[in-house]
Amino acid sequence: xxxxxxxNDLDVEFPTRHGVVKAARGVSLTVAPGExxxxxxxxxxxxxTIGNAIINLLERPGxxxxxxxxxxxEDLRTYDEDRxxxxxxxxxxxxxxxxxxxxxxxxxxxxxxVETIQKATTHRGQAATAHAVELxxxxxxxxxxxxxxxxxxxxxxxxRQRVVIALALAGDPDLVIADEPTTALDVSIQAQIxxxxxxxxxxRALGVIIVTHDIGVIANIADRVAVMFxxxxxxxxxxxxxxxxxxxxxxxxxxxxVPRADRRLExxxxxxxxxxxxxxxxxxxxxxxWLGKGRxxxxxxxxxxxxxxxxxxxxxQRAIRKKNRKVVRAVDNVSLTVQRGExxxxxxxxxxxxxxxxxxxxxxYNPDSGLIRIEGTDVxxxxxxxxARKARRLxxxxxxxxxxxxxxxxxxxxxxAEPIRFYRTTESEAETRRIVGxxxxxxxxxxxxxTRYPHEFSGGQRQRISIARALASRPxxxxxxxxxxxxxxxxxxxxxxxxxxxxxxxxxxxLFITHDLPVIRQMADRIAVMxxxxxxxxxxxxxxxxxxxxxxxxxxxxxxxRMDLLDPDAA
Amino acid sequence: MTDMPDRPPTRWERLKDNDIYxxxxxxxxxIIAAAITVICILATFAAPLIAPFDPFDPGQIxxxxxxxxxxxxxxxxxxxxxxxxxxxxxxxxxxLYGGRLSIMVxxxxxxxxxxxxxxxxxxxxxxGGATDAIVMRIADVQLTIPGILLAILINGIGRALIPLELRxxxxxxxxxxxxxxxxxxxxxxxxxxxxxxxxxxxxxxAARVIGLPGWLIMLRHIFPNTLRPVxxxxxxxxxxxxxxxxxLSFLGQGIPPTTPSLGTLIRVGNDxxxxxxxxxxxxxxxxxxxxxxxxxxxxxxxxDALNPKLR
Numbered sequence: 001x002x003x004x005x006x007x008n009d010l011d012v013e014f015p016t017r018h019g020v021v022k023a024a025r026g027v028s029l030t031v032a033p034g035e036x037x038x039x040x041x042x043x044x045x046x047x048x049t050i051g052n053a054i055i056n057l058l059e060r061p062g063x064x065x066x067x068x069x070x071x072x073x074e075d076l077r078t079y080d081e082d083r084x085x086x087x088x089x090x091x092x093x094x095x096x097x098x099x100x101x102x103x104x105x106x107x108x109x110x111x112x113x114v115e116t117i118q119k120a121t122t123h124r125g126q127a128a129t130a131h132a133v134e135l136x137x138x139x140x141x142x143x144x145x146x147x148x149x150x151x152x153x154x155x156x157x158x159x160r161q162r163v164v165i166a167l168a169l170a171g172d173p174d175l176v177i178a179d180e181p182t183t184a185l186d187v188s189i190q191a192q193i194x195x196x197x198x199x200x201x202x203x204r205a206l207g208v209i210i211v212t213h214d215i216g217v218i219a220n221i222a223d224r225v226a227v228m229f230x231x232x233x234x235x236x237x238x239x240x241x242x243x244x245x246x247x248x249x250x251x252x253x254x255x256x257x258v259p260r261a262d263r264r265l266e267x268x269x270x271x272x273x274x275x276x277x278x279x280x281x282x283x284x285x286x287x288x289x290w291l292g293k294g295r296x297x298x299x300x301x302x303x304x305x306x307x308x309x310x311x312x313x314x315x316x317q318r319a320i321r322k323k324n325r326k327v328v329r330a331v332d333n334v335s336l337t338v339q340r341g342e343x344x345x346x347x348x349x350x351x352x353x354x355x356x357x358x359x360x361x362x363x364x365y366n367p368d369s370g371l372i373r374i375e376g377t378d379v380x381x382x383x384x385x386x387x388a389r390k391a392r393r394l395x396x397x398x399x400x401x402x403x404x405x406x407x408x409x410x411x412x413x414x415x416x417a418e419p420i421r422f423y424r425t426t427e428s429e430a431e432t433r434r435i436v437g438x439x440x441x442x443x444x445x446x447x448x449x450x451t452r453y454p455h456e457f458s459g460g461q462r463q464r465i466s467i468a469r470a471l472a473s474r475p476x477x478x479x480x481x482x483x484x485x486x487x488x489x490x491x492x493x494x495x496x497x498x499x500x501x502x503x504x505x506x507x508x509x510x511l512f513i514t515h516d517l518p519v520i521r522q523m524a525d526r527i528a529v530m531x532x533x534x535x536x537x538x539x540x541x542x543x544x545x546x547x548x549x550x551x552x553x554x555x556x557x558x559x560x561x562r563m564d565l566l567d568p569d570a571a
Numbered sequence: 572m573t574d575m576p577d578r579p580p581t582r583w584e585r586l587k588d589n590d591i592y593x594x595x596x597x598x599x600x601x602i603i604a605a606a607i608t609v610i611c612i613l614a615t616f617a618a619p620l621i622a623p624f625d626p627f628d629p630g631q632i633x634x635x636x637x638x639x640x641x642x643x644x645x646x647x648x649x650x651x652x653x654x655x656x657x658x659x660x661x662x663x664x665x666x667l668y669g670g671r672l673s674i675m676v677x678x679x680x681x682x683x684x685x686x687x688x689x690x691x692x693x694x695x696x697x698x699g700g701a702t703d704a705i706v707m708r709i710a711d712v713q714l715t716i717p718g719i720l721l722a723i724l725i726n727g728i729g730r731a732l733i734p735l736e737l738r739x740x741x742x743x744x745x746x747x748x749x750x751x752x753x754x755x756x757x758x759x760x761x762x763x764x765x766x767x768x769x770x771x772x773x774x775x776x777a778a779r780v781i782g783l784p785g786w787l788i789m790l791r792h793i794f795p796n797t798l799r800p801v802x803x804x805x806x807x808x809x810x811x812x813x814x815x816x817x818x819l820s821f822l823g824q825g826i827p828p829t830t831p832s833l834g835t836l837i838r839v840g841n842d843x844x845x846x847x848x849x850x851x852x853x854x855x856x857x858x859x860x861x862x863x864x865x866x867x868x869x870x871x872x873x874x875d876a877l878n879p880k881l882r
Contacts, residue, residue, distance in 0.1 A: 017593060362780045363780065364776055364779060364780065393782055395780065396780060397776075397780045399773035400773070401773055404772040405772075405773035407774045407792050407796070409796060418778070418781060418783070422783060422787075466777070469781075473781055
């Protein structure tokens with residue numbers, strides 16, 4: 001096998017004022033023509049750094065400290081910026097994550113393609129335009145000649161990413177580096193783009209490096225995979241071998257943490273190898289503890305949350321005349337009940353209105369019409385009445401983004417204690433502090449976290465703080481709005497386990513919102529599928545996965561990435 | 572993953588670790604500007620201790636010593652380093668006392684404008700709707716009028732409302748209110764902008780789900796997170812307020828000559844400029860320029876340090 005690219009013992013450093021951070025340590029990789037190499041790892045593993053180091057586009061003040069990058073027999077590290085610029089585009093193409101920002105919105109697709117072609121090849125004038133049409137056709141854009149005059153905003157996200165791929169191919173490169181090329185796209189489009197990349201790789205004998213955090217993407221497209229962990233490549237090999245029979249402990253735990261859509265597990269495999277941050281795990285006995293006392297739910301009411309004919313419109317464009325107004329129906333005649341102690345999953349693609357439903361229940365929005373009952377109390381008709389307020393206090397919410405859901409200027413203790421202090425649910429400040437400590441222990445952070453500020457914690461740890469804050473209100477109902485979609489897959493597993501344990505210990509009623517079907521399979525008892533603000537189907541989890549009734553549910557299930565390789569029995 | 576030492580960092584360690592502190596000790600301009608500002612403030616506030624004369628004590632003023640040039644010029648006397656004004660007051664002492672007054676008026680005016688502007692801005696940003704529209708339109712209208720004209724107007728009305736015999740005693744407060752009322756729309760706009768950003772963040776929504784009332788959310792959650800941009804414009808606003816006071820006083824609308832500020836001194840000196848008594852105007856003017864310049868530099872640095880995206 002001939003080599004297209006060989007990286008030998010590469011070290012990348014970022015000097016900061018806290019000392020030198022090594023983003024890559026002793027990384028060695030090879031890519032052959034016609035081969036897709038997957039570079040997989042979690043955030044901060046250094047996978048994007050490798051891609052940027054190859055084309056000498058490291059973000060300042062990063063630098064390659066040692067090692068060699070041999071591309072077609074020449075060491076790229078000896079190239080100066082002028083020669084490097086000719087390599088980029090002409091011999092190495094790049095595809096970035098976000099198709100929104102990698103195209104210039106002021107130029108037409110044609111202008112951008114032709115400009116790149118003229119820079120990178122000998123084609124000029126008509127020949128360049130003809131080549132642009134060819135490229136667009138190659139990436140599967142129909143009516144290519146007419147589309148040349150279109151602007152990027154006239155294309156959908158998936159089409160734009162196709163154009164970006166065409167741009168990367170403009171100079172007829174031998175190597176393409178794709179950095180998270182499908183992360184910003186919906187699942188259905190992700191599959192098409194991956195197929196396209198794979199086809200191009202075979203047809204043109206391209207070497208492709210695909211950088212991703214998503215094991216599913218790797219399983220679908222890559223020939224070989226390199227697993228990165230904290231700047232080091234811990235394992236390389238054929239995809240089937242690495243994913244089917246991982247040797248390194250990290251790879252094993254990473255793969256174990258990927259939620260399975262094909263069957264339900266009792267718990268997610270815990271990934272101590274990664275989170276091992278001395279979480280003491282000193283659990284409290286919730287039944288005798290303050291947390292378990294003073295439960296305010298009425299066990300005679302079975303339907304804890306009841307939604308009836310709920311409607312909410314958002315005004316997109318205001319106008320004095322009614323017919324000029326533009327509105328979107330975010331929630332369209334939604335009726336739904338959640339029973340005591342169950343986990344109801346709410347799934348749908350982005351923009352389906354699932355988060356809006358959650359916010360309506362939590363009282364962050366008021367519906368235009370319809371009824372919301374919490375523990376039998378109507379909270380819509382008189383939202384400020386004592387009864388409605390009391391009912392609302394039973395609901396707590398955990399948000400998606402762990403970085404914006406904590407007030408950066410408050411200590412963790414004050415964040416968690418806020419509901420306790422406001423409602424004076426303890427006898428004394430000393431008791432409040434003890435309870436905050438207990439809560440932090442219980443969510444696996446340790447009581448010492450109380451005196452720190454949120455920025456000292458990682459995303460997963462912050463999400464634990466959010467959970468502790470929600471528990472401090474002693475809720476009956478917990479709404480989780482994509483609680484793990486901003487987290488790495490290994491951290492996701494530990495947070496989901498924690499939520500599951502809490503739900504069982506406290507008998508919480510849970511509304512779990514996600515776009516991630518494998519996750520919902522593990523969490524939910526029943527699932528409601530949403531699309532365009534309306535509910536398509538509500539069914540018990542196993543029945544939905546086995547025999548979806550609604551056409552849209554079937555469509556969603558078909559789009560799930562195939563994980564056959566992960567199954568040791570099938571491999 | 573965060574590396575954590577065994578104990579939480581002390582306040583001092585947190586301060587040293589702070590990006591702003593780091594940016595400060597790595598920008599010489601900011602250090603010099605801060606040093607000059609601090610020296611100006613310390614020197615003027617210690618005026619009763621370090622000034623060679625008390626310009627308010629008639630016993631120390633003698634008209635015989637009036638209009639003396641600085642010590643190094645022919646005819647100058649050593650005990651009057653920067654010369655004397657027409658009434659025989661020592662220029663150096665008068666500048667120190669006058670500078671103190673200017674800085675105090677500036678600080679008080681900025682504080683007034685800040686309290687008013689930030690509260691209105693946060694409320695209108697968080698509550699929205701009609702409140703927002705009314706407050707911000709008032710601010711817009713006020714911003715169409717040049718600040719100094721508005722200050723003169725408010726100042727004039729304020730003086731007219733006060734009985735003649737009290738006018739000099741209350742002049743300082745009238746000036747402070749006039750400048751503060753002129754300043755608030757800047758603060759309101761910045762605070763409202765920051766509030767609109769913060770109010771959409773999930774920590775504010777979490778507070779709403781807990782059931783905290785609006786005033787508590789604004790006070791405890793939103794207000795502390797709007798402080799950064801507000802501090803930046805407060806610093807630049809301080810320089811502007813000092814200038815505004817000097818302008819008012821120069822026009823004879825501000826602080827009376829019996830308790831001189833820098834602006835009053837420049838006005839008095841202006842009458843004698845063509846008689847060749849340049850020092851009466853020159854030294855207060857230099858003091859004003861140095862003070863305002865260093866405060867401005869400090870504000871510029873702070874804007875860069877607190878808003879890395881602007882660079």
